[in-house]
Amino acid sequence: MCPGNVISGGVNSLLNLCTSLNRNGFSAKIFFYNVDNEIINSHIVQSYNIEQYNGELDLESNIIIVPETQTVRIKSFKKAIKVVYWLGLLYYYKNPEWKFPFNYKIIRKLIACHSYAGHSNGFFELTKRRLNEYAKSKINIWTEDYIHLSNSYFVTEFCKNKGAKYAYTIQNPVHDEFYEAEVNKKREKYILLGQRSSYIFMWFMRLVFKEYKVFKLKRMSHAEVVKYLSQSAIFIELGINHGRDRLPREAALLGNVVFMNRRGSSSNKADYNLDEYYILKNNIFNYFKIIRKVKNALSNYNEHLERQSEFRQQLIDEKNNFDANVKQVFNKLTTNLKI
Numbered sequence: 001m002c003p004g005n006v007i008s009g010g011v012n013s014l015l016n017l018c019t020s021l022n023r024n025g026f027s028a029k030i031f032f033y034n035v036d037n038e039i040i041n042s043h044i045v046q047s048y049n050i051e052q053y054n055g056e057l058d059l060e061s062n063i064i065i066v067p068e069t070q071t072v073r074i075k076s077f078k079k080a081i082k083v084v085y086w087l088g089l090l091y092y093y094k095n096p097e098w099k100f101p102f103n104y105k106i107i108r109k110l111i112a113c114h115s116y117a118g119h120s121n122g123f124f125e126l127t128k129r130r131l132n133e134y135a136k137s138k139i140n141i142w143t144e145d146y147i148h149l150s151n152s153y154f155v156t157e158f159c160k161n162k163g164a165k166y167a168y169t170i171q172n173p174v175h176d177e178f179y180e181a182e183v184n185k186k187r188e189k190y191i192l193l194g195q196r197s198s199y200i201f202m203w204f205m206r207l208v209f210k211e212y213k214v215f216k217l218k219r220m221s222h223a224e225v226v227k228y229l230s231q232s233a234i235f236i237e238l239g240i241n242h243g244r245d246r247l248p249r250e251a252a253l254l255g256n257v258v259f260m261n262r263r264g265s266s267s268n269k270a271d272y273n274l275d276e277y278y279i280l281k282n283n284i285f286n287y288f289k290i291i292r293k294v295k296n297a298l299s300n301y302n303e304h305l306e307r308q309s310e311f312r313q314q315l316i317d318e319k320n321n322f323d324a325n326v327k328q329v330f331n332k333l334t335t336n337l338k339i
Contacts, residue, residue, distance in 0.1 A: 001057075001066045001073060004032030004040045007222060009246035010067050010087040013151055013172045015048040017065070017085070020326040022050070029053035033073070044175070044222060065149070069095040075139045081337060084141055086150040088243025089116040089158060093132045102135035111135075116158065117242040117264030147333060152244035154265035166336065168329045171271075173319035174250050181230060183255040183305065183312070190232035191294070192217055192256070194247050196239020204287050205236075209294075217247060229254040233301050234294055238282045241266040248272065252312050257297045257304040259290070273314040275307060 002014045014030070021028035031053045032040055039045065057064055062080040066073055069091045074082045086092070093116065094108055101107050113128040141148075141164075148159040148167040159167040173179075189212045193202055197216065205214045217225055225247075229235070235251035241264035248266075252258045260266040262279045280290055297304045 001031045001033060001064060001070065003067070003070075004035035006036075007039060007042065007044055010069075010085075011045075012175060012246070013087060014065070014067065014085060015045065015050060016172045016322070017149075017170070017326065018050050019048050020323050021330065023323055024327040024330070026330065031057065033070075068092040071139055071141050081147065082145060083147045083149060086148060086152070086155045086159065086243065088152070088241075088245075089155060090114070090240070090242035093136065099135050099138055102131070114240050114242075114263075117154075117240045147337075149329070150243070152265045152268075153270040154241075154268045155243050166333065168333065170322070170325050170329055171244065171318045173315070173322050174246055174253070177226065178250050178253040179316060179319060181254045184302065185255065187233040187255070187301065188231040189213060190215075190228060191234045191236070192228060192232045192251070194235070194237030194239055194245070197237060198239075200284065201238055201282075201287065205291075205294075208291050225250070226254070229256060232256055234259070234297055236280075236290075236294070237261065237266075238280065240264050241272075244271050249315055252308060253315055255305065257301065257308060258311070259293065259297075273311045278308070 002011060018028045018030050028050075029052060030050045057074075058077045058080050060079045063083060064074055064077060064080045065083040065085050068084050068086045068088075071084055071092075074080070090112075093113060102111070111128045111131045113125060113132050116129070142159075142162045144165050146164070146166075148156070148164045150156045150159065150167070150169050151172050153169050156167045156169045191205060191209055191212050191214045193205070193214065193216045195216060195218045202214060202216065217228065220228075229251050232251075233256060235248065235256040236259045237245065237248055238259075238261045240261060244265050248258050248260060257278075258274065259278050259280055260272065260274065261282045263282070265271040266274070266279060277293070280286070280293075
């Protein structure tokens with residue numbers, strides 16, 4: 001089951017998984033909901049060449065895979081095997097299937113909780129975490145009725161700690177075109193920021209790097225993202241990593257020196273094989289240290305690019321091993337459940 005009204009990292013992950021299952025001998029089809037014909041007929045979606053499914057969903061012969069934000073769609077299934085596909089943690093706690101009054105957006109914003117990726121135990125974070133859990137308690141996805149798949153070892157560990165009996169990690173690749181880029185080429189004066197980096201940090205960077213164009217990769221088309229990542233030298237994501245974001249991986253493959261916030265999955269080398277130098281502590285008192293590192297990376301671009309070669313190789317290996325990992329996980333899954 002896949003949203004049909006958006007192109008995102010989650011959609012690409014679901015389509016990748018569906019394609020790989022078919023290559024591995026499973027019969028996998030896609031069921032779009034919230035359909036926007038322009039989206040599902042777009043070049044990116046059509047390039048996967050996946051057959052759509054329009055039949056009955058709740059059948060004993062079906063394994064239904066649904067994004068973590070849409071578990072409400074399979075809560076009433078009695079026959080099909082239910083699989084939750086996690087792209088991250090944050091949006092599960094910000095999306096519907098909420099009890100009153102948490103079904104109102106303004107309330108959800110007030111209790112938005114980042115401690116799932118940051119491990120904060122402050123009073124307000126703990127309070128918000130409890131409110132989040134209460135709001136979600138209508139649907140208990142931590143029972144044996146649910147299987148959990150994730151793109152991130154960090155998220156898989158979270159699911160196991162919550163009590164999930166079956167939790168597996170399959171690190172999926174990004175779109176094919178990102179693996180075909182020329183890494184060592186002349187770069188423009190761009191410094192790119194991830195979607196969750198703060199506007200305060202962006203303002204600070206613009207103040208220091210006046211000769212560079214500093215901006216967020218936000219509300220852009222796929223073609224624009226590829227264009228700017230292919231031309232820039234530095235990509236920084238100071239937002240909290242609740243899963244395994246697509247943009248840092250795409251940036252690395254297109255020749256950017258990548259810096260990330262240390263909170264969440266980026267602190268896990270199995271998810272992001274980056275040297276500690278590139279994992280930043282995000283607070284305003286640390287901005288000058290971040291600036292020094294960015295200046296060093298701009299002045300010694302080729303050296304830093306080489307230091308991140310293991311990260312790029314990790315991403316290439318994930319693509320090359322993706323089908324084998326899918327086969328291994330789903331063979332184990334179907335054997336454990338005697339399907």
